Amino acid sequence: MENPVSAKDEVASLKNQVDNMVERKPFLKETLNAFKELMIAEAELRAQLMTRPAPGMPPPDALRLSAGVPALSDMELAPLFPDLTDGLKTMLAALKRSFPPLKKEAERLAARVAEDPEAPAAWIRLLVRNEEDALKKWADELELEPASFRFALEKSLKPFLQWLAHGVAPHLEQMSWDRGYCPICGAYPDTSYLKKGEEESEYLVAHGGRRWLHCALCSHEWRLHRIVCPYCGNEDADTLEYFSSEESPAERLHVCHTCKKYLPCLDTSELIEVPPADLMPFELLHLDLIAQEKGFSPMAWRHWNQLTS
Ligand SMILES: [Zn+2]
Ligand SMILES: [Zn+2]
Numbered sequence: 001m002e003n004p005v006s007a008k009d010e011v012a013s014l015k016n017q018v019d020n021m022v023e024r025k026p027f028l029k030e031t032l033n034a035f036k037e038l039m040i041a042e043a044e045l046r047a048q049l050m051t052r053p054a055p056g057m058p059p060p061d062a063l064r065l066s067a068g069v070p071a072l073s074d075m076e077l078a079p080l081f082p083d084l085t086d087g088l089k090t091m092l093a094a095l096k097r098s099f100p101p102l103k104k105e106a107e108r109l110a111a112r113v114a115e116d117p118e119a120p121a122a123w124i125r126l127l128v129r130n131e132e133d134a135l136k137k138w139a140d141e142l143e144l145e146p147a148s149f150r151f152a153l154e155k156s157l158k159p160f161l162q163w164l165a166h167g168v169a170p171h172l173e174q175m176s177w178d179r180g181y182c183p184i185c186g187a188y189p190d191t192s193y194l195k196k197g198e199e200e201s202e203y204l205v206a207h208g209g210r211r212w213l214h215c216a217l218c219s220h221e222w223r224l225h226r227i228v229c230p231y232c233g234n235e236d237a238d239t240l241e242y243f244s245s246e247e248s249p250a251e252r253l254h255v256c257h258t259c260k261k262y263l264p265c266l267d268t269s270e271l272i273e274v275p276p277a278d279l280m281p282f283e284l285l286h287l288d289l290i291a292q293e294k295g296f297s298p299m300a301w302r303h304w305n306q307l308t309s
């Protein structure tokens with residue numbers, strides 16, 4: 001996301017990657033087809049937003065950040081936004097086509113946005129502050145079920161969150177962050193991956209690569225050391241475990257026996273073709289199924305990994 005690319009290029013490359021994935025993993029066809037249209041709308045809007053100057057965001061307060069407060073939760077967001085109305089309506093229309101069961105959610109949100117152009121910025125603020133009670137109040141007011149209301153919000157507002165993350169990420173480069181949730185928006189990761197560092201010696205020191213976590217909400221990626229559960233902070237190697245199969249040793253399922261959460265992980269160090277991070281959750285979807293069969297639950301609940309609920 002560093003260089004703004006044209007919407008056309010971004011969409012073409014996304015379609016290609018999705019087609020490649022369906023070819024490699026035919027069992028993903030149905031899931032990917034459902035998500036494809038939404039992902040395309042997301043890529044188009046994101047590319048459009050990226051052609052604007054990055055939002056002029058002040059650096060986060062280093063002390064607050066070191067105390068574990070994600071950057072966006074302290075910021076006055078509304079003045080940063082362009083008009084969100086049109087972009088959000090497009091996203092909601094795509095959401096409705098991708099997920100017919102969410103028709104009601106998409107329509108009520110779109111109607112609300114038409115009436116109240118301030119609502120989207122307020123929703124983003126509640127999401128990044130994880131204000132569950134306030135979100136529930138909105139859901140009640142719109143007569144929607146809180147979980148599906150939140151899912152519809154997260155999916156349709158994602159390009160704006162990615163744009164905000166793009167604006168704030170440069171400030172975080174020199175700041176340290178050792179939490180399992182996103183330093184920008186506070187959401188938990190949906191996937192992780194191991195990547196070789198630039199230096200070979202560093203690779204050896206890290207025993208096979210650095211671990212990167214991918215935020216389920218704003219797509220930001222951050223590093224976290226490998227022997228810790230991102231969800232509960234458990235560092236006891238005896239209660240942290242990972243599984244992988246002989247056929248695909250690069251695909252790993254990390255679980256924590258303390259909090260019973262799991263996180264899929266892709267070891268990219270030996271891979272020739274590395275999927276883009278936003279598609280990794282799909283790449284590793286079969287691991288969600290295995291984890292949930294074993295009684296673990298995901299850190300980030302997402303529509304595609306709600307397999308047993
Ligand atoms: Zn995030
Ligand atoms: Zn844990």
